Amino acid sequence: MKNKKIAVIAVAALVIVIVIIVRSIFLGGDASQDASSQKSAVQVRVSPATVESISEMLELTGSVVPQRIARLASPAEGPVTNLKVREGDRVKAGDILLSIGRREGIEAQITSYQESVKKEEENLNRTKQLVESQALPGEELDRAKAAYENARAQLINAMEAVQDYSVIAPWSGIVSKVNVRDGDYVVPRAPLVEVYDPANLIIEAAVPERYSAQLRNGLNLTVRLDAFPDSTFKATIKRIYPFLEDRMRTRTIEAEIDARIAILPGMFARLQMPLNTIDNAVVVPSQAVLVQQSGGRVVFVVDADTVSQRTVEVGIEQDNRVQVVSGIASGETIVVAGNEKLKPGAPVRVIQPASKPKDTGGGR
Structure with a gap:
């Protein structure tokens, strides 16, 4: 009887050992399979398809x-004197920028005009005396006065031409260009200075x-x-x-x-x-859309731990965002990085959701 009890206990112990061994085998196989599956999953980043406004940009x-720029030219012939500005200087309206000096040879003309004025003045005085003494008719006095006034006008014009001509700023602004330097000899309409507002x-x-x-x-x-x-x-x-x-x-x-x-x-x-501009457009990041050899466009949509491939029709692209006309709905999770390695049904592991692209108002 005692031997029978010992046999029963031994059989029970053996059964327990067998159960433990079998359980460990099955559990170990499942863990190994899970580890293998986890190891083969492709790491991806994702982003949801959103509804936004998107614009086609030119x-x-x-x-x-x-808008206001003064290109100042020389009003006369002569040397540049007293240049006061350089590029980048700020000037006020009315400031003298430079001067154009007297023309060469004008002094000789002035001397000639002065002699003419003196001669015509003497002739006028003599004619006046002769007319008063009735030795000459009154018309001769009129002609003498006209000759004197003409000579005097020529002298005045010559004297004005001798004076330096000041080039002034027409408005307050910044000197953007200076085309001359002190001592340069310029002719009429030669470019001098530019001033912009x-x-x-x-x-x-x-x-x-x-x-x-x-x-x-x-x-x-x-x-x-x-x-x-x-x-x-x-x-x-x-x-x-x-x-x-x-x-x-x-x-x-x-x-x-x-x-x-x-x-x-x-x-x-x-x-x-x-x-x-299209309002309420379904939008995904541009990198989510892959171009196939046939020219078609696809995206990968995450469903649980795998992905499905969707053929999509795209529209406007703006600032790394693209409008999806058909193929996906808003809210679906789209692979935006790691999608080049994917095939339909492939297991994936999301490592970090991609941040939603910001609209800064740009375009393609």
Whole structure:
């Protein structure tokens, strides 16, 4: 009887050991399978498809130019004297910028005119005495007076020509160009100095004929300046030229920057003009859309731990965002990084959700 109890206990112990072994085998296999599956999953970043406004943008280039600029030229012939300004100087309206000295050879002319005046004055006095004594008719006195006044006028003109001619600033501004130096000899209409008004700077750009009919005063633009690479600015169209430029077939616009920034004439500007805006568009990051060899476009949508491939139709692209016309719905989770390695049904592991791209008003 005792031996029978020992046999039963041994069998029970054996069964327990077998159960433990079998359980460990099955559990170990599942863990190994899970680890293998986790190891084969592709790491991806994701972003939700959102509903936003998106605009089709026309890219333009332009330059900062002054609305008011005075290109001062020489009014007379002569040497430059007393040059008071250089490029970058600020001047006030009425300031003397430089002078044009007396012309060569004018002194000899003045001496000649002075002798003529003296001669005609003597002739006038003599004629007056003769007329008074009735030795000459009164008409001779009139002719003598006319000759004297003519000689005197010539002398006055010559004397005025000798005086230095002052070139003055027509308004307050900044000297942008000086074309002469002291001692330079200039002729009439020779360029001397340029002065611009820094309070009246605009951006001038050319719009292709194809889009010229869409222009209107007050249209808002987005502007990037190479001098401020990390910033964007808003500008407003203030003037539209009423004709097309013959050679390039473009229409010129003038736009004013809304922000108060230190812009300078000649700065290069990149402008974006909205052509078409769609409200409530389904939008995803541009990097989420892959182009296939056939030319079709696809995205990968995350469902649990796997992905499905969707063929999509895209529309407007703006600032690294693209409109999806069909193929996905808002709220679906879209792969935006790591999608080049994916195939339909592939397991994935999200390592970090991608942040939603910000609309800064740019375009493609």
